[in-house]
Amino acid sequence: MSCRVLLCLLAVTLGPGPVLADGVVAPGIAKSTPEPRKAVAEVLASRRFEYCHDANYPLTPSEKNWCDLGAGANAQACPTLAAACKRDALAKQIEPDRPLTFHLPDLGLPLRLILWTLLALVVAMLIFVLARHFLDRESKDLVTTAAPSPAEAEAAAALAREVETDVQRLLERARAEANAGDFRAAIGTAYAALLRRFEGAGLLRVEPDQTNGDYLGRLKRERPAMAGRMAEVVASVELAQFGETAVTRDRFDGVWSAVTGLLAERVGILVVVFGLLLGGACGQPRADWEHSPSGRAGVIAFLGKRGFSIHERLLPVAKIGDGKAEQLVLLPAAELGDEEWRAIKKWLDGGGKSLVIAGGRHQLPGWVGMQVIEHRALASAIIVPGDADAKRWGALQVRVPEANQLECRAGSGALLRRGQTVYAARRWLGKEQGSRVVVLADDFLLRNASLLVADNAAALDLLLRDGGLSNEMAGDLTGLVSSNPIESVQRGRLGPALLQLAAFLLIFFACKGARFGRPLSMRKIERREFAEHVSALGLHYARAHGARVALGFLGAYAIDRLRERCGLHVDRSLSGLADAVATRTGRPVGKVMRLLLDARDAGRGAPAENDASDVEDMAELCKLLDETGGTGGHKRIQSKL
Amino acid sequence: MDTNEFKASFDRIRGEVERALVGQTDLVEHALIALLARGHVLLEGAPGLGKTLLVRVLGQVLACDHRRIQFTPDLMPSDVSGGNVFNQQKGAFDFLKGPVFTQLLLADEINRAPAKTQSALLEAMQERQVTVDGVTRPLPEPFLVMATQNPIESQGTYPLPEAQLDRFMFKLSVLAPSHEVESAILRNHLAGFDAQALGRLNLARVITPAGLLDMQAHVRGLRVDEGIVTYIADIVCRTRGHRSLYYGASPRASIALLHGAQARAAGCGRDFVIPDDVKSLAPAVLRHRVGLQPDAEIEGMSTDDCVAEILRDVRVPETIAA
Numbered sequence: 001m002s003c004r005v006l007l008c009l010l011a012v013t014l015g016p017g018p019v020l021a022d023g024v025v026a027p028g029i030a031k032s033t034p035e036p037r038k039a040v041a042e043v044l045a046s047r048r049f050e051y052c053h054d055a056n057y058p059l060t061p062s063e064k065n066w067c068d069l070g071a072g073a074n075a076q077a078c079p080t081l082a083a084a085c086k087r088d089a090l091a092k093q094i095e096p097d098r099p100l101t102f103h104l105p106d107l108g109l110p111l112r113l114i115l116w117t118l119l120a121l122v123v124a125m126l127i128f129v130l131a132r133h134f135l136d137r138e139s140k141d142l143v144t145t146a147a148p149s150p151a152e153a154e155a156a157a158a159l160a161r162e163v164e165t166d167v168q169r170l171l172e173r174a175r176a177e178a179n180a181g182d183f184r185a186a187i188g189t190a191y192a193a194l195l196r197r198f199e200g201a202g203l204l205r206v207e208p209d210q211t212n213g214d215y216l217g218r219l220k221r222e223r224p225a226m227a228g229r230m231a232e233v234v235a236s237v238e239l240a241q242f243g244e245t246a247v248t249r250d251r252f253d254g255v256w257s258a259v260t261g262l263l264a265e266r267v268g269i270l271v272v273v274f275g276l277l278l279g280g281a282c283g284q285p286r287a288d289w290e291h292s293p294s295g296r297a298g299v300i301a302f303l304g305k306r307g308f309s310i311h312e313r314l315l316p317v318a319k320i321g322d323g324k325a326e327q328l329v330l331l332p333a334a335e336l337g338d339e340e341w342r343a344i345k346k347w348l349d350g351g352g353k354s355l356v357i358a359g360g361r362h363q364l365p366g367w368v369g370m371q372v373i374e375h376r377a378l379a380s381a382i383i384v385p386g387d388a389d390a391k392r393w394g395a396l397q398v399r400v401p402e403a404n405q406l407e408c409r410a411g412s413g414a415l416l417r418r419g420q421t422v423y424a425a426r427r428w429l430g431k432e433q434g435s436r437v438v439v440l441a442d443d444f445l446l447r448n449a450s451l452l453v454a455d456n457a458a459a460l461d462l463l464l465r466d467g468g469l470s471n472e473m474a475g476d477l478t479g480l481v482s483s484n485p486i487e488s489v490q491r492g493r494l495g496p497a498l499l500q501l502a503a504f505l506l507i508f509f510a511c512k513g514a515r516f517g518r519p520l521s522m523r524k525i526e527r528r529e530f531a532e533h534v535s536a537l538g539l540h541y542a543r544a545h546g547a548r549v550a551l552g553f554l555g556a557y558a559i560d561r562l563r564e565r566c567g568l569h570v571d572r573s574l575s576g577l578a579d580a581v582a583t584r585t586g587r588p589v590g591k592v593m594r595l596l597l598d599a600r601d602a603g604r605g606a607p608a609e610n611d612a613s614d615v616e617d618m619a620e621l622c623k624l625l626d627e628t629g630g631t632g633g634h635k636r637i638q639s640k641l
Numbered sequence: 642m643d644t645n646e647f648k649a650s651f652d653r654i655r656g657e658v659e660r661a662l663v664g665q666t667d668l669v670e671h672a673l674i675a676l677l678a679r680g681h682v683l684l685e686g687a688p689g690l691g692k693t694l695l696v697r698v699l700g701q702v703l704a705c706d707h708r709r710i711q712f713t714p715d716l717m718p719s720d721v722s723g724g725n726v727f728n729q730q731k732g733a734f735d736f737l738k739g740p741v742f743t744q745l746l747l748a749d750e751i752n753r754a755p756a757k758t759q760s761a762l763l764e765a766m767q768e769r770q771v772t773v774d775g776v777t778r779p780l781p782e783p784f785l786v787m788a789t790q791n792p793i794e795s796q797g798t799y800p801l802p803e804a805q806l807d808r809f810m811f812k813l814s815v816l817a818p819s820h821e822v823e824s825a826i827l828r829n830h831l832a833g834f835d836a837q838a839l840g841r842l843n844l845a846r847v848i849t850p851a852g853l854l855d856m857q858a859h860v861r862g863l864r865v866d867e868g869i870v871t872y873i874a875d876i877v878c879r880t881r882g883h884r885s886l887y888y889g890a891s892p893r894a895s896i897a898l899l900h901g902a903q904a905r906a907a908g909c910g911r912d913f914v915i916p917d918d919v920k921s922l923a924p925a926v927l928r929h930r931v932g933l934q935p936d937a938e939i940e941g942m943s944t945d946d947c948v949a950e951i952l953r954d955v956r957v958p959e960t961i962a963a
Contacts, residue, residue, distance in 0.1 A: 196961075209952060209954070209955060209960075211916045211920055241959045242868070242869065242958075243864060243866075243911065536938075539938060
C-alpha cells in the first residue's frame, strides 16, 4: 500500500496543457505535451510494467479479457503482451478485502446509559489500579534508590542500557565502531547481530545468563550443519572479548566476513521459504499489483505526462472541503457513507469543480441523478460518444470489458454509450459549466491495460480534463489517516473488539480484585503438615549436634500418634504400645520397644549414644508412623532422614 | 610450555586414562582439571563405578606414586600421616612416613573414619605438608587427594565436617554407566581386561611428575579478564544470601573456581578464560560448600538446584541480552 502512495506522489508531474488524440488540440494544452499514444508508450517503457517486457508474464482470468479487446495488438507500446495473452491465465485474482460492518443494535436510551456508565466505570477502575500500581512502584523505587548497593547499581545500569535488536542496525553500528577504531566493541556488535538473527529465526533465545557455549550447544542441536562455522565465529569473538588486550582490524575483518556469511545464508533460506509460501498461497508469484494490467500506476503516470496533477487521497472524504483539488475521482474501493456524500455535495456547491464516480457498489444519492446497474450481458464491447459533447469527442472509440451500465434520470446527459445503454453520463449541478458529476459504469478506464485498447487513453484524458487538472483519487487508502485516536478506533471498526476487551477486563477484575495486574509469585504456597515442621526442626537440631533434642520432640509426637492409631487411649504403657505396633507392622516387639524407649528417654533428657543413632531412630519412628496409617507426609520425611 | 603443547599433553593423558576407564569422560576431565589446578576431588558414588581404578590409572599414566587408604572407624590420624617410632638400634625416634606421603592418594570411603582421623588430612590437603610432633615435612609434588564416599549407606558413617569439605576443589557424582557403556565394559572384560592387572593394558606414561608441574605452572599464568573475575565473585557471593541456603561458599570456593576455570581453558587449548569455563565448573565447585535450609531440603531441593538457580540469576560478562 505504501508503494502505491509513493507512486501516486512520484507520478505527479507538473506540465503545461495536454494534447488530445490524433491532432485534436484541447484548449490549454501545450505543444510540448506528448500526444496520448506516445505518452502511453513512454509510460509503459518502464521495466516495472513487466507485462510489457516479459512474454511469460502470468495474467489473471479477468486480465485476459483485455486481450480479446485488442490490448495485445499495441506492440509498439507493449511488445510482449500479445505473447502473454497466448498463455493460460495463471495468476490469481486478489479480491480486495471487504470491510466488516458491524453496528450495535439500538438499545434505547436507558440501556445505552447503563452501557456507557459500565464502560466508564471499567476505564476508571483500570486507571485507578494502574495509577496505584505505578505510585507503589515509584515509592518502592524511592526506598531502594536511597542506598543502592553496587550490584543493584550495576543491574540498574544494565537495564538502562539500550538493547538494540535490529540486525541491520547492529551491523551498521558494528561498521561505525570499526571505522572509529573500536574493534573490540565492533566485534561484539557484529556477533550480537548474528545472535539476534538466530533468535529471530527461533534457533535460540538470547538471555543474560546464557554463555556462548550455551548458544553453540543449542545451534548444534537445531542446525548441526551451521554449528561448525558458528564455533569459529565464537572462538574469534571470545578471543577478542576475553583473550586479547588489543584487538586488531584483521580480527574484526575475519569476524565480519564470517558473520555476514552466516547472515547471508540465513537470508537465503528465508527468501526461499518466503518464495515457497508466496507460491503456495497465490499461484504463480507476480510483481506488484499496481504495475500489473489491473493496477493504476500506469494510468496515473499517463495522466501525469498529460499535464494532470493527481494524488491519492489519504484524508477522509468527509474533509474534502479542506483540500484544494478541483476534481475528485471516486474509485470503487472508496468507502462512503451519508456523511461523506453530504460533504461532497457541500464541496461541489462551494466551488468544487467536478466529481467523477468510477463505478462501484455505491448507492448513489439522489442529487447525482444516476445509478449504476450491474449487467453482464450487454450487446457490444464498443463504446461510442453519446449525445452530450458529441462534437468534442469526435470519432473516439472506447472498449472495455462488459460489466455495468448506467440508469440516468432527467438532467443527465450520456457522454458514452454502449449500444443502447449508457456507459458514462454527466450532470451539471446548478447552472451549466458549473460543478459537474460524471458517472462511469465501472472503473475499467482507470486500469493500466485500458491504456493499450482503442482510444481509451485519449477518452480518459478528455473525460477528466473538463474537471480540471488538479485531481484527487479516493480509493481504499482514503480515510486511513485519522486525526485522533477515537477516530482511529471508529475507522478501524474496533469498537466491538474494545467492548469485548473491556468486558474481559471487567470479568478478570471481578475475579481477581485489586491483585489483577500486579506481578504475583508463581510459587505455590501450601501449608506444611505438622510432621514436616517437626522434621525440619529435627534437622536443624541434628545439624547443630542436638539430634537428641529433636528425637525427644519427634518421639513425643510419634508416641502420641501411635497410641491414637492403635486405639490405646486407656493403656498408657510403652510395652502395650510396642505390642500393638509390632502386631500391626509385623516387626519384632523387642526392636519396637527399644525404639520407643529411646524416643521416650530422649524426651526426658537422657544422654545420647551419638547423633547418628538418634537420626536413625527418627527415621525409624517416621517409618512406624507411615506403616500404621500416616498421611503420606512421613514418607517424605523418611526420605530426608 | 605453550598452549598447543599443553592441549596435546592434556588430550594424551585423557586418551590413555579413558582406555582403561570407559564411559566416565566427565569424571576423567574433572579429575585432570583438579590435578592441574592443584586441587583435590571428592567422589560420591555407589561402589563399583571405577573410582579406585581412576586413581590407579592416573598414577600409571602420570608416572606418579600413588597409594590408597581404606578409611575405617578405628583408623587413627597417625595411620594417615605417619608417626615417630623408637629405633632401638639408634636409641632415637625415627619418623615413619604414613601413606599420605605420596603423589596421588586415594582416601577410600573417607566418611567411615571419625572426624579426628579425617582431620589428619586437613593440613596435607591445604598446606601440602604434614606436621608431627612439631616437625613439618613437605609432601611430594604434585599432590592430589581423591576421596570417595558412598551416598547410600548411612550406618557407621561420619559426615565430613565443613572445614574438610571446603578443602576439596570438586565434589563429583560418579554416575552409573549407560546401557552402551555397560556393554562396552563387558566387551573389554571379555577381551581380557583385568582391573587388577593394569600392566597388561600397556598404558603409556604420557608425562613425568616434572612435566605435570610445568603444566600446573602454565595454568596459573593464563589470562583472566576482569569481567570473568566479577562473574566468579557474583556467583559465589550469591550463595551467601540465597534464601534456600543455610550457609554459603567461602572465598576458597572463588579461588577454586578461578583456578579450575584456568585449567579447563588450558585443556581446551585456550590461553584465556571464558564464561563457559566458570559456568561449567560452578556446580562441582559449589555443591559441597553450601548447606541447604531444612525447609528447602524438605521441599526436595538439592544444592545443585540452588547453584543452577544462582547461575540463572547471574549475568554473564559481555552478554548482549538486556
